[in-house]
Structures are given as C-alpha cells and as structure tokens.
Amino acid sequence: MGFTVIKPGICTTIQDDGRRGYLGSGFSPSGVMDRRASHIANLLLSNKVNDPVLEFCLAGPTLRFTTDTFIAITGGDFSPKLNGQPVSMYKAIPVKRGQMLSFGAPKTGVYGYIAIAGGSVRVPEVMGSRSTNLKCGVGGWQGRALQTGDYLRFMTRDVEFLSNLGSRSMENDDAFYGFGKDELTLRVIMGPQDDMFTEEGKKTFLGQVFTTTSKSDRMGFRLDGPGIETIHGSDIISDGIALGAVQIPSHGRPIVMLADRQTTGGYAKIATVCSVDIPKLVQCQPGRKIRFSMISVQEAQALLREEARRVASWEKLVKRPCYGGVSPRRTARRLTPILEAQAKSSSTQKLWIMD
Amino acid sequence: MAGFRITIAGDSAINLEFARTISPQTSGLIRSAARTLEIDPIAGIIELVPTFCSLMITYDPLVISYDELVAAVTGKLVDVQQDESATRRIVKIPVCYGGEYGPDMQTVCEHAHMREEDVIALHSSKDYLIDMLGFMPGFAYLGGLDERLHTPRLATPRTVIEAGSVGIGGAQTGIYPLASPGGWQLIGRSPIRPYDPQREVPILYSAGDYLRFVPISESEYVSIEKQVKEGTYQYDITVEGA
Numbered sequence: 001m002g003f004t005v006i007k008p009g010i011c012t013t014i015q016d017d018g019r020r021g022y023l024g025s026g027f028s029p030s031g032v033m034d035r036r037a038s039h040i041a042n043l044l045l046s047n048k049v050n051d052p053v054l055e056f057c058l059a060g061p062t063l064r065f066t067t068d069t070f071i072a073i074t075g076g077d078f079s080p081k082l083n084g085q086p087v088s089m090y091k092a093i094p095v096k097r098g099q100m101l102s103f104g105a106p107k108t109g110v111y112g113y114i115a116i117a118g119g120s121v122r123v124p125e126v127m128g129s130r131s132t133n134l135k136c137g138v139g140g141w142q143g144r145a146l147q148t149g150d151y152l153r154f155m156t157r158d159v160e161f162l163s164n165l166g167s168r169s170m171e172n173d174d175a176f177y178g179f180g181k182d183e184l185t186l187r188v189i190m191g192p193q194d195d196m197f198t199e200e201g202k203k204t205f206l207g208q209v210f211t212t213t214s215k216s217d218r219m220g221f222r223l224d225g226p227g228i229e230t231i232h233g234s235d236i237i238s239d240g241i242a243l244g245a246v247q248i249p250s251h252g253r254p255i256v257m258l259a260d261r262q263t264t265g266g267y268a269k270i271a272t273v274c275s276v277d278i279p280k281l282v283q284c285q286p287g288r289k290i291r292f293s294m295i296s297v298q299e300a301q302a303l304l305r306e307e308a309r310r311v312a313s314w315e316k317l318v319k320r321p322c323y324g325g326v327s328p329r330r331t332a333r334r335l336t337p338i339l340e341a342q343a344k345s346s347s348t349q350k351l352w353i354m355d
Numbered sequence: 356m357a358g359f360r361i362t363i364a365g366d367s368a369i370n371l372e373f374a375r376t377i378s379p380q381t382s383g384l385i386r387s388a389a390r391t392l393e394i395d396p397i398a399g400i401i402e403l404v405p406t407f408c409s410l411m412i413t414y415d416p417l418v419i420s421y422d423e424l425v426a427a428v429t430g431k432l433v434d435v436q437q438d439e440s441a442t443r444r445i446v447k448i449p450v451c452y453g454g455e456y457g458p459d460m461q462t463v464c465e466h467a468h469m470r471e472e473d474v475i476a477l478h479s480s481k482d483y484l485i486d487m488l489g490f491m492p493g494f495a496y497l498g499g500l501d502e503r504l505h506t507p508r509l510a511t512p513r514t515v516i517e518a519g520s521v522g523i524g525g526a527q528t529g530i531y532p533l534a535s536p537g538g539w540q541l542i543g544r545s546p547i548r549p550y551d552p553q554r555e556v557p558i559l560y561s562a563g564d565y566l567r568f569v570p571i572s573e574s575e576y577v578s579i580e581k582q583v584k585e586g587t588y589q590y591d592i593t594v595e596g597a
Contacts, residue, residue, distance in 0.1 A: 021402060024403055025492065026491050026492045026493060135533060135535070191364065237375070238489065238490065238496055240410075240411025243365065249511070251510050262490040262535070263404060264404065266527070274365070298422070300365070305417060
C-alpha cells in the first residue's frame with residue numbers, strides 16, 4: 001500500500017540525510033538539499049528525522065494514495081492541494097485512500113518536501129543510505145527521479161491514527177528563510193584556500209552583493225556578481241570539497257557546492273557556508289540577492305548546537321497533549337463541523353477523530 | 356610537530372595539508388595517515404578523503420568540536436611515516452586522441468608549442484601513478500604529467516563532458532568515468548568504462564595502481580566500444596616488478 005505517481009513533478013527523488021563513508025572512493029554524499037525542512041517534516045509525523053522524504057524542485061508531483069496515512073509538507077511553498085482543496089504546510093495532515101495530492105504555482109522557495117508517516121516509502125538501502133544518487137543511478141527509487149506510473153509502497157501499510165494530531169503543526173518557516181526580505185545574508189567560515197585571494201578579492205567577497213542564478217541544481221548553486229580577485233589564479237591541486245564550500249573558478253564568480261557535489265575539485269575555495277545557513281541558500285530562487293558575512297568556526301559550531309537543541313524542543317512540542325484534548329467544549333466545537341462534513345461526503349468512509 | 360598544516364573547511368570538516376606540490380612521497384604519507392585514523396578512530400570523525408597533498412576529514416561537531424579534533428588529530432599523527440609497495444599494477448587505457456574526441460587538443464598544442472603527434476606521443480609515453488580517486492566514482496587523479504603538457508583549466512567549466520574523455524587540468528591528467536560537468540582540456544576519449552556498476556568489479560583500478568594510455572585509431576575506437584557494450588572486451592591489466 002502506497003501511492004501511484006500520476007505526474008512526476010520536477011526531479012522528484014527519495015532522499016535521506018545522505019550516504020556516508022564513500023567520499024574517499026569518489027561517491028557524492030547525495031541526501032536532502034534542505035535538511036531543516038526534511039527534519040521538520042519527519043518530526044511532525046514522529047518519524048526518525050533522517051527517514052527518507054520525497055524532494056522535488058519547483059514543480060511538485062501528483063500522487064494518488066492507495067492507503068490511509070498522514071503526510072507533512074515543508075520547504076518551499078508550491079500550493080499543495082488534497083483532492084483539489086488547499087492544505088496547510090508544516091502540519092501533519094490525514095490522507096485517505098484514493099485521495100490525490102497535487103501542487104500548484106510556486107510561491108516561495110525551490111525545494112519542497114513530503115514526509116509520510118510510519119517511516120516513509122519502502123526502498124532498499126544502498127551503501128548505507130536510501131538517498132538517490134542520480135549521477136550513478138543508485139539508491140532511492142531505482143536510482144532515478146520518479147516517473148508517471150511508478151507505484152511506491154510504504155514502510156507501514158496503514159497509518160490510521162497519530163496521537164495529539166492537534167499539536168502536530170508549526171508556524172511556516174518564512175522568517176528563517178527570509179522569503180519576504182530583499183536580501184539574504186549567509187554566514188561563512190573563511191578557508192580552506194582564502195590565502196589564494198588578494199585583500200581586494202576577499203573584500204569583494206565579503207562586501208559586495210551576489211545574485212543566485214538559474215544555473216543551480218543539486219550539485220551546486222552558481223552565483224553572479226563581481227569577480228573575486230586571486231593572487232595567482234584559482235587552480236589548486238585537487239583536494240576534498242566539503243558541503244557548502246564556496247569555489248571560485250577562474251571567471252571569479254562563486255559556486256557553492258551542495259549535496260550532489262563532486263567529492264574533490266581543483267578550484268580554490270575561499271570560504272564555506274555554515275551548515276545552519278545552507279537551507280536558506282538552497283531555497284533561493286534565481287535572482288535573489290545574497291551577501292556573505294564572516295564568522296569563526298567556533299561560532300558556527302555554537303549555531304549548530306543551538307539548532308540541534310531547537311529541533312529537540314520541536315520534537316517535544318509536536319507530542320504535547322493538544323489544546324483541544326483538554327477542553328471538551330472546544331473539542332466538540334471543532335469536531336462537529338468535521339464530523340458533519342465527513343458524514344456528508346461519504347457514509348462508507350471511516351471517521352478519524354483527534355484525541 | 357607533525358608535518359602538516361591544518362586548514363578549516365567549514366564547521367564540519369578540516370584539511371590536513373601535507374605539501375603544496377605533488378610527489379609520490381606526499382601521497383604515500385597521506386595514505387598512511389588515513390590508515391592510522393582508520394585503524395584507531397577518533398569519535399566524531401565521519402569520513403576521510405585522501406587527495407594529492409592533503410587529507411580532508413569530515414566530522415560531527417555535535418560529537419567533537421573543532422578545537423578538540425585538531426588536538427586529537429595532531430596527537431595521533433605526530434610521527435606518521437609513508438609506506439611503499441614493491442610491484443606495480445598497470446591498467447591500459449586505449450585512447451583515440453584529437454578530432455571530435457579531443458576538442459581542446461589544439462589549445463594544448465598551442466600552449467605547449469608542439470605538434471599534435473608529439474603531444475600524443477608524450478602523453479602516452481609513461482605510466483601514471485594513481486594518487487587518489489575522487490571527484491566522482493572511479494575518477495583517478497594521476498601524478499607525473501610531463502611539464503610541457505601542463506595547461507590551465509577552462510575559464511568556464513563545460514556543463515557536460517562525455518564518459519571516457521581524457522583531459523588535462525593544470526598539472527594533472529586523467530579520464531572521466533561518467534558524463535559530468537568539468538573544466539579540463541579534453542584531448543581524447545577512451546571507449547572503455549572505468550566505472551560500471553553492472554560489472555563484478557565496478558571500478559577498474561584503485562589508488563596505488565598505474566594507468567597507461569595507448570593511442571588507438573577511430574576504427575579501433577568503434578570496435579572496442581562495440582565489445583564493451585557486448586561485454587566481450589578483455590581489459591588489459593598487467594602486474595610488473597618495481
């Protein structure tokens with residue numbers, strides 16, 4: 001029991017936190033582009049945070065569910081609909097057998113995420129991960145993006161109940177991503193090859209505005225802007241590339257290396273984007289203005305610890321007894337219209353009730 | 356003090372830089388440093404990526420902080436020694452040089468002030484040591500390219516390079532095992548597939564092996580390509596005493 005793909009969307013793949021242990025043989029780590037969004041989607045459903053999710057880019061898939069379950073949609077806003085009716089993001093929502101999930105116009109962001117209760121879809125682990133590596137054609141669903149007609153089974157056959165459903169929602173994350181803002185600031189740690197750039201070059205990098213371009217994908221985001229000056233060119237003897245590395249090829253404009261990046265490369269890296277700021281970058285549509293600001297590695301690691309604490313607190317938040325549960329009168333007021341609507345729409349359908 | 360410099364590659368990785376020029380000694384030193392960290396691991400280290408001159412270490416900063424990691428690694432690698440082996444395994448790579456398979460051959464000839472025949476003869480005249488695999492599955496970085504053939508990378512990397520392409524990037528040469536974007540100057544293409552997930556041994560070679568490029572004609576290219584597709588091609592791999 002799972003879903004059938006009616007329309008595949010763009011680059012809809014299965015991704016978890018990525019493949020570890022094979023960088024040294026040249027395998028990209030893969031994994032979700034926006035870890036924050038995928039973790040939130042999973043924790044809203046009490047999945048493990050690194051359970052696989054569906055990731056799509058700008059156009060979401062249309063899926064028909066063949067079983068009852070709950071899903072959570074996070075990341076960019078692509079106007080999700082269930083049977084044609086708009087549904088909330090950042091919220092656990094019940095999906096009934098036969099219902100159709102679809103997406104409309106892109107509003108904010110680039111990557112959208114769909115998590116499925118009960119531990120997601122059933123796909124085999126390849127080299128320790130269920131992430132799709134498109135370049136090598138391994139992992140995820142048959143090593144490729146979803147196509148029309150694919151039928152994916154779920155880990156758990158039927159999920160009819162999720163405790164404290166009323167608590168399983170969060171504010172949308174627009175403030176974190178800075179979607180409304182004119183300009184986005186990404187914090188970076190200088191190095192490993194910042195000493196290959198002139199003082200002027202470093203000033204340009206940290207002082208000027210860059211713009212995101214359409215030449216961006218799961219490998220990397222290419223930015224446009226003033227050229228960054230090197231001392232003797234930007235060729236280096238190829239070395240390892242970390243997530244978020246800001247490569248400067250000889251044309252002088254930065255490329256930020258992401259989930260499907262090559263494991264090593266020969267262009268100097270002036271800086272590395274902080275882990276906590278990578279989700280902000282990957283959700284930038286082309287033409288977005290970006291500034292880089294420098295922090296220390298210690299500060300960046302403190303930010304990461306803070307983020308981990310925040311995720312842990314959300315995990316508690318979504319499990320707290322919901323307000324509706326402690327006030328019977330409110331519960332009744334909220335339930336009545338739902339029950340009435342359900343009774344009207346189908347007499348055969350099972351009722352679902354919040355606890 | 357250990358013989359390396361530590362540089363910062365973000366909040367979840369560091370680089371141990373052993374040298375700034377390629378040499379078999381440095382490469383041997385890095386392989387043995389990696390082995391030391393594999394045999395007796397430091398908690399929090401996730402991956403090791405050995406390259407020509409440095410060893411990248413990725414780690415989980417929620418387990419070990421940057422400062423703790425630097426202290427632990429420096430302590431562990433304080434007297435790391437290089438290791439050497441006695442035999443060489445040579446994998447022969449047939450290459451059709453120039454023409455449509457090597458669109459940047461003219462750039463390399465002009466840069467080297469050499470004729471195409473001489474570039475081909477020079478490029479295929481020696482065995483190249485595989486210092487590391489990286490960049491993509493089975494991409495072998497080779498040391499020892501003749502200085503006359505050193506050519507800067509393209510100013511703007513190509514968005515697609517065909518699998519099997521043989522190129523020069525700065526002081527390095529090598530073969531693309533999969534179609535990929537890249538910035539190397541392409542001088543030829545091989546019909547064989549260094550990485551094939553369907554093959555019993557998906558990657559033909561490993562670090563420490565040697566590659567030998569063997570010039571072939573266009574008709575030989577077509578014939579070998581057909582054999583590779585049919586699965587009948589016999590890879591030419593030999594082992595010699597050092």
